[in-house]
Amino acid sequence: MAMMLENVKRVEISAVNGRLDIEGWDNDHAEVSYTVHGEAEVEVEQKGERLVIREEPKKRFLNLLGKSGWAEIAVKVPRKATVRASTVNGEIRAREVSFEKVSTVNGRIELENCEAEEISNVNGRVRAHLTLAKSLKAGSVNGPMEVEIDEFEGDAKISTVNGSIILALSDFCDARIKASRVNGVITFEGIDPENPIIGTGEFKVKVSTVNGSVVVRRV
Numbered sequence: 001m002a003m004m005l006e007n008v009k010r011v012e013i014s015a016v017n018g019r020l021d022i023e024g025w026d027n028d029h030a031e032v033s034y035t036v037h038g039e040a041e042v043e044v045e046q047k048g049e050r051l052v053i054r055e056e057p058k059k060r061f062l063n064l065l066g067k068s069g070w071a072e073i074a075v076k077v078p079r080k081a082t083v084r085a086s087t088v089n090g091e092i093r094a095r096e097v098s099f100e101k102v103s104t105v106n107g108r109i110e111l112e113n114c115e116a117e118e119i120s121n122v123n124g125r126v127r128a129h130l131t132l133a134k135s136l137k138a139g140s141v142n143g144p145m146e147v148e149i150d151e152f153e154g155d156a157k158i159s160t161v162n163g164s165i166i167l168a169l170s171d172f173c174d175a176r177i178k179a180s181r182v183n184g185v186i187t188f189e190g191i192d193p194e195n196p197i198i199g200t201g202e203f204k205v206k207v208s209t210v211n212g213s214v215v216v217r218r219v
Helices: none
Strands: 002-005 010-016 019-025 030-037 040-047 050-057 070-078 082-088 091-095 098-105 108-122 125-141 145-149 156-161 165-169 175-182 186-189 203-210 214-218
Touching: 002 040, 010 019, 010 070, 019 082, 030 040, 030 050, 040 070, 050 070, 082 091, 091 098, 145 156, 156 165, 165 203, 175 186, 175 214, 203 214
Parallel strands: 010 050, 010 082, 019 070, 019 091, 082 098, 091 108, 098 108, 108 125, 125 145, 125 156, 145 165, 156 203, 165 214, 175 203, 186 214
Antiparallel strands: 002 030, 030 070, 040 050
């Protein structure tokens, strides 16, 4: 199933057992395609400039054998559109997308050349390359985080519980870094640990972990 939707400026995607693949492109319209595996339903609805996509297993009374279905969902969105995406028991892959929030439970997040305000993960892992971090709040419980950032637009807070953090920052980040840990080790690479500042130090970057290590490197 595939469809085209015009005049989309905001996208909201939620999935149970689903796999999301989201890509930003130069066109003014959005494109949605999906493949259903087993007993699952996908709803696509446009409300003005807002596009809402939902995936979930079929209700029990329609699914007599109780089989768990899921869907692969591919979405192409205008680069200027704002996106919120979440999965439970699934994964999110995205390229050149501007996220307001991206989150998983029992899954993983992989972002390439994206912008983001909030990243959240429980029982999974996060790998993200952000061209722009917009007042970023990124957190993981029971999973590691690898985050590379080209530039900040606001302060940032990156934290894990029972997971390690690898944070790579470019020379354009203008960051003042404060790192803390409980039961772990903090390592700076290419950054003075006594005065961990990159550029002007305009933006405060807090990095913390409980039961994990922290590596902050300059790239």
